[in-house]
Amino acid sequence: MKRIAVLTSGGDSPGMNAGLRAVVRTAIYNGLEVFGVKRGYQGMIDDKIIPMDARSVSGIINRGGTILHSARCKAFREPEGRAQAAENLRKHGIEGVVVIGGDGSYHGAQALFEEHQIAVIGMPGTIDNDIGGTEYTIGFDTAMNTAMEAIDRIRDTAASHDRIFFVEVMGRTSGYIAVIAGIAGGAEEILVPERKTDLPALIESLREAREKGKSSMIVVVAEGDDAGHAIDIAAKLEELSEFRGAKVTVLGHLQRGGSPTAFDRVLASRMGVAAVEGLIQGHSGKMVGITNQHMMLRPLSEAWECPQHFDFNLLRVARVLSV
Numbered sequence: 001m002k003r004i005a006v007l008t009s010g011g012d013s014p015g016m017n018a019g020l021r022a023v024v025r026t027a028i029y030n031g032l033e034v035f036g037v038k039r040g041y042q043g044m045i046d047d048k049i050i051p052m053d054a055r056s057v058s059g060i061i062n063r064g065g066t067i068l069h070s071a072r073c074k075a076f077r078e079p080e081g082r083a084q085a086a087e088n089l090r091k092h093g094i095e096g097v098v099v100i101g102g103d104g105s106y107h108g109a110q111a112l113f114e115e116h117q118i119a120v121i122g123m124p125g126t127i128d129n130d131i132g133g134t135e136y137t138i139g140f141d142t143a144m145n146t147a148m149e150a151i152d153r154i155r156d157t158a159a160s161h162d163r164i165f166f167v168e169v170m171g172r173t174s175g176y177i178a179v180i181a182g183i184a185g186g187a188e189e190i191l192v193p194e195r196k197t198d199l200p201a202l203i204e205s206l207r208e209a210r211e212k213g214k215s216s217m218i219v220v221v222a223e224g225d226d227a228g229h230a231i232d233i234a235a236k237l238e239e240l241s242e243f244r245g246a247k248v249t250v251l252g253h254l255q256r257g258g259s260p261t262a263f264d265r266v267l268a269s270r271m272g273v274a275a276v277e278g279l280i281q282g283h284s285g286k287m288v289g290i291t292n293q294h295m296m297l298r299p300l301s302e303a304w305e306c307p308q309h310f311d312f313n314l315l316r317v318a319r320v321l322s323v
């Protein structure tokens with residue numbers, strides 16, 4: 001293998017730049033030429049493929065987002081789109097690709113490998129931490145710290161005014177950010193998509209908390225909770241109980257930006273080295289994952305076939321500590 005390419009795909013996550021830097025520099029260290037694909041798979045189809053060198057990734061290890069830009073590309077889901085992309089890669093003499101993104105991006109990578117024999121290795125980049133085959137995804141640590149800091153600030157004002165706050169965090173199908181930021185921020189209640197929300201039980205629990213002397217309370221809500229968004233749940237509380245004037249804060253894309261934590265920078269750096277070394281050793285159709293502090297290469301399909309199991313014990317920890 002002489003030439004490889006790297007791209008970021010799907011929702012951006014803090015640490016993607018550190019991952020890009022690691023892929024580019026590991027390739028150069030090993031005597032490979034390396035190209036960057038702009039705007040994810042869309043750039044592969046549109047031939048937005050640019051040469052990169054060690055200096056083109058200088059000064060980005062501490063930057064959020066992705067210097068290559070990212071996209072969710074519908075055209076790549078079709079065989080015609082992938083054929084066009086493979087033709088462009090061949091034109092540049094590119095034999096291997098590192099894809100930094102979530103499991104949706106891995107489906108595309110798998111198809112590119114199976115249909116066009118382009119070697120592919122995935123690196124898990126998403127704030128949701130919902131990819132099988134790895135204990136951590138790049139960006140999760142930063143996002144949960146951002147959410148925790150926001151909860152800390154909200155707690156100050158909640159306590160000063162004896163208020164109930166609903167804080168909505170990201171996670172359309174995953175409650176990981178909610179439960180970790182909730183425990184770290186000392187939330188009274190945490191609502192996640194993995195568990196059905198029982199509104200009468202929530203109201204009862206808030207009442208008990210008030211009776212025990214809590215004058216302010218924080219409820220963390222993952223955006224994909226089955227009872228609705230935080231704003232809907234706050235409205236229901238008003239309708240069904242004596243609680244009035246609960247406030248709602250939606251953290252939204254605040255959680256996707258910002259300088260990555262040391263954990264995410266190091267995770268992305270290690271994964272980038274492992275991904276390129278994997279390609280050099282002849283691996284393909286695999287993803288890099290971290291298990292017990294070790295970098296492992298696993299089939300890409302593990303990302304969607306063996307999804308991360310939500311740890312319900314964390315909800316129990318939060319319940320015990322909110323006494």
Ligand code: F6P
Pocket residue numbers: 011102126127128170171172173223256
């Ligand atoms: O997958 C990462 C994520 O941030 C989810 O938590 C969230 O639901 C989604 O992306 C939002 O995507 P978009 O930026 O396209 O609205």
